[in-house]
Amino acid sequence: MLDIEEKLKEIGPYVPEDDDDLLVCRCEEVTKGEIRQALHSGITTIEELRRLLRCGMGLCQGQTCGTLTRRLVAKELHIKPNDVVLATARTPMRPVDMGVGGNDRGLEEDAVKGGLR
Amino acid sequence: MKKTADVIIIGGGIVGCAIAYYLTKKGVKDIMVLEGSDSIGHGGSSRNGGGVRQSGRDPRELPIAMAAVQKFWPTLSEELGRDVEYTQKGNLRLGKTEAHMKKLQALADSCAAGGLKLDMISGDEVRKISPYMSEDVMGASFCPTDGHANPLVATLAYYLKDIELGVHFYTGAMVEALEKVKGKVRKVILKDGTVLEGGEVVVAAGYDSRRIINTIGLDIPMTPLVDCALVTEMEPEMFPQMLGTAAADFYGHQTKHGSFVFGSESGLEEFIDVKDPNDMRIQHPATLGASCRAIEGWIPALAKAKIVRSWSGILDMTKDGVCVLGRPKEADGLVLACGFNGHGFGTAPAVGYIIAQTIVGEDPICDINPLRYERFYEV
Numbered sequence: 182m183l184d185i186e187e188k189l190k191e192i193g194p195y196v197p198e199d200d201d202d203l204l205v206c207r208c209e210e211v212t213k214g215e216i217r218q219a220l221h222s223g224i225t226t227i228e229e230l231r232r233l234l235r236c237g238m239g240l241c242q243g244q245t246c247g248t249l250t251r252r253l254v255a256k257e258l259h260i261k262p263n264d265v266v267l268a269t270a271r272t273p274m275r276p277v278d279m280g281v282g283g284n285d286r287g288l289e290e291d292a293v294k295g296g297l298r
Numbered sequence: 299m300k301k302t303a304d305v306i307i308i309g310g311g312i313v314g315c316a317i318a319y320y321l322t323k324k325g326v327k328d329i330m331v332l333e334g335s336d337s338i339g340h341g342g343s344s345r346n347g348g349g350v351r352q353s354g355r356d357p358r359e360l361p362i363a364m365a366a367v368q369k370f371w372p373t374l375s376e377e378l379g380r381d382v383e384y385t386q387k388g389n390l391r392l393g394k395t396e397a398h399m400k401k402l403q404a405l406a407d408s409c410a411a412g413g414l415k416l417d418m419i420s421g422d423e424v425r426k427i428s429p430y431m432s433e434d435v436m437g438a439s440f441c442p443t444d445g446h447a448n449p450l451v452a453t454l455a456y457y458l459k460d461i462e463l464g465v466h467f468y469t470g471a472m473v474e475a476l477e478k479v480k481g482k483v484r485k486v487i488l489k490d491g492t493v494l495e496g497g498e499v500v501v502a503a504g505y506d507s508r509r510i511i512n513t514i515g516l517d518i519p520m521t522p523l524v525d526c527a528l529v530t531e532m533e534p535e536m537f538p539q540m541l542g543t544a545a546a547d548f549y550g551h552q553t554k555h556g557s558f559v560f561g562s563e564s565g566l567e568e569f570i571d572v573k574d575p576n577d578m579r580i581q582h583p584a585t586l587g588a589s590c591r592a593i594e595g596w597i598p599a600l601a602k603a604k605i606v607r608s609w610s611g612i613l614d615m616t617k618d619g620v621c622v623l624g625r626p627k628e629a630d631g632l633v634l635a636c637g638f639n640g641h642g643f644g645t646a647p648a649v650g651y652i653i654a655q656t657i658v659g660e661d662p663i664c665d666i667n668p669l670r671y672e673r674f675y676e677v
Binding site: 182183184185186187189222223224225226228229232233235238239240242266269271272273276277278279280282283284285 | 467468581586587589606607
């Protein structure tokens with residue numbers, strides 16, 4: 182269980198750093214400073230960070246910034262990198278045209294049976 | 299951790315976070331929110347299509363949806379200090395067949411009876427509003443005051459504001475049971491054995507609410523349904539309306555970011571036996587393809603849009619399709635706000651306000667009597 186208030190007291194307020202304007206997530210242009218500020222205002226998981234700032238939500242789905250973000254979370258929240266839960270991997274892993282996604286006719290019969298259409 | 303609070307809210311989704319926020323506005327100081335998972339907004343709050351919709355609502359919920367649109371959404375970004383991307387450019391519910399149009403007309407009539415302004419428009423009028431809609435679209439219902447917002451940010455915006463206002467949040471705080479003391483619901487027992495005591499206990503825990511209130515002998519006839527959603531890469535601005543269809547084969551909108559978010563049903567897997575409502579890694583392999591075909595069928599121009607991610611979530615479906623709000627008569631000290639049937643996001647600010655009113659003893663801005671717990675058991 183995590184007591185958010187206690188955690189915020191423990192890590193202290195956000196203090197700007199020289200390289201806070203560094204881009205961590207290039208796809209969605211999220212900076213180190215934005216991530217650090219979020220962590221010092223009550224965000225405690227990568228899942229929440231992604232939803233608030235969109236880091237790791239772009240075309241590469243966090244393949245570039247995932248490790249950086251994980252290390253930032255560990256450092257700012259005073260937890261072990263191993264204890265930072267990674268973002269859930271989501272299908273389709275690489276961007277796929279909607280036209281291609283809809284062209285899985287092999288499954289069509291199953292889908293019709295399943296009531297999908 | 300604190301062991302007592304004036305109000306204990308079980309569930310750190312948008313409803314729980316909004317209740318906490320409006321309670322602070324009403325002067326309640328000692329509020330505790332318990333989130334079972336590690337992340338705020340882990341459930342339906344962050345997994346929905348972002349609709350802020352009054353059209354198509356059950357008459358019992360319509361006044362709450364209208365209050366949300368009239369009194370809360372327009373000023374929410376300013377109030378919470380974060381852009382929740384509220385866009386009020388209307389909702390198009392599309393139809394392709396005569397049967398669809400009949401269904402849309404019935405929904406429109408029901409909403410008009412509740413005082414909502416909404417028009418039935420032709421296919422050509424639909425394409426005037428959005429030229430990207432398929433030539434197959436025969437018509438639509440159009441509610442100009444509907445819209446959409448960003449559910450991920452809106453949920454966390456309430457949460458971060460709550461933190462500023464001194465609300466006590468705990469994540470990974472899974473509730474095992476409730477307990478009455480001298481006939482009043484007071485104790486909240488966590489999975490790790492911690493015992494908490496609240497002056498009032500609010501259950502806003504989505505489908506898990508059923509398990510939690512069962513521990514004091516209450517039950518809501520509801521069942522989980524698994525739905526799926528997908529998001530595309532950024533696209534140039536195409537249309538700002540919220541979309542739905544009479545076929546109910548998809549719903550969604552283009553976000554401020556430029557990506558399209560669409561939700562859809564997931565066939566047989568929709569009825570999968572959900573063992574753990576906090577684990578939502580359930581997805582039918584055929585869903586993505588079926589969603590894509592549905593979307594392309596209504597908006598052919600999106601065939602080239604690239605999907606970057608898909609996910610699933612749980613809908614807490616009640617027997618009669620609407621939520622349960624307020625104080626059950628047989629459990630003094632307990633307040634319910636659950637069973638939103640997959641459309642609780644748009645009403646969340648108004649629900650939060652109404653529940654806060656209920657707790658401090660004010661007359662709520664909307665009549666919630668039709669949504670009372672007892673409705674399932676009255677003869």
